[in-house]
Amino acid sequence: MTQTPAAMPPLHDSSRPQRVALGALALGLLLLGLYTLREFLSALAWAAIFAIALWPLYAKLIRRFGTGRHNILLPAAFTFAVALVFIAPIGLVGIQLAHQADSATDWLHDVQQNGITEPAFIQKLPFGQDEVDSWWQENLGDPGGARKLVQRTAGGRVAHFSRTLGEALVHRVTAFVFTLLTLFFLFKNGTTLTRQARRAAIKAFGPGGERIGQQIIASIHGTVNGLVLVGLGEGLLLGVVYAIAGVPQATVFGLLTAIAAMVPFAAPVIFLIVALLLLAQGAIVWAAVVVGCGFLVTFIADHFIRPVLIGGTTKLPFLWVLLGILGGVEVWGLIGLFFGPAIMAALILLWREWVGEGPV
Structure with missing residues (x-):
């Protein structure tokens, strides 16, 4: 016949050395957990902020429609809405930049061939007009000076910038996906987590x-x-x-x-x-x-x-x-x-x- 393990004695029945040792063990495990998750702490924090900010509306809908059998639809809808808030503006900017890419390429080609046209407002400056006009014609209006400016600005840095941008983009996308995943589970289990957090706060600090x-x-x-x-x-x-x-x-x-x-x-x-x-x-x-x-x-x-x-x-x-x-x-x-x-x-x-x- 299988014997059931004896119930663990309550913490307050432990001796003082045992409580101190248990506290030290808990602190050590907490530090190890934070060190393990150090690359994802920012994503966890963002997910918590989004969950707290949207929780009143989420709780109101829960009271109105319920959680459903598996409690998946509403958390997924809120998580998708948060993702859309970030993806839609970024997509809009990307589309605008894509539309301007050809124009920017043509402008750079024209600059290297003909120089940069002097803005009309320079001719209306109340003072310093001759000096600014002279500098512009010498450094930007002249095709040679404009070509050097473009090469000095973009030449040799495009590849490095693209590689750095690519690495940063991959890191941000990964963190964003992890944030959304965490946010989904915070919505799904939010009621339980809130109850546990309140009990822990009262037990620890009154x-x-x-x-x-x-x-x-x-x-x-x-x-x-x-x-x-x-x-x-x-x-x-x-x-x-x-x-x-x-x-x-x-x-x-x-x-x-x-x-x-x-x-x-x-x-x-x-x-x-x-x-x-x-x-x-x-x-x-x-x-x-x-x-x-x-x-x-x-x-x-x-x-x-x-x-x-x-x-x-x-x-x-x-x-x-x-x-x-x-x-x-x-x-x-x-x-x-x-x-x-x-x-x-x-x-x-x-x-x-x-x-x-x-x-x-």
């Missing part, structure tokens, strides 16, 4: 641990709304302005503006480049319109809308939100947009409880 977790989640929700959604709104508005102003590839520049606008005070880099392109075409008035509209939209977004969306959700002063965003980007890269404010929100929560303002 009620304060659960409050910190809730504050971090609220910070991520607020950051997604304040950075991503507001950034997309800025890109849409300025993209319309670009199209009206006659900017070439206005859709692509609008997309770049939306991406840059997710980082506070980064959008001006893009719309100032757009204004310079309009200046090069001689459209001085439209360049001024783009600059004016750009600063107006970003000023309203950065000083009124974002503080309400991010600070209102986390009860965090906007100064700390801004420091968390900028410091997070500096230390963690793009994912620091969400890590930075979350860390600041948790620290402010601990500070408020420490000084006796009570749990937030």
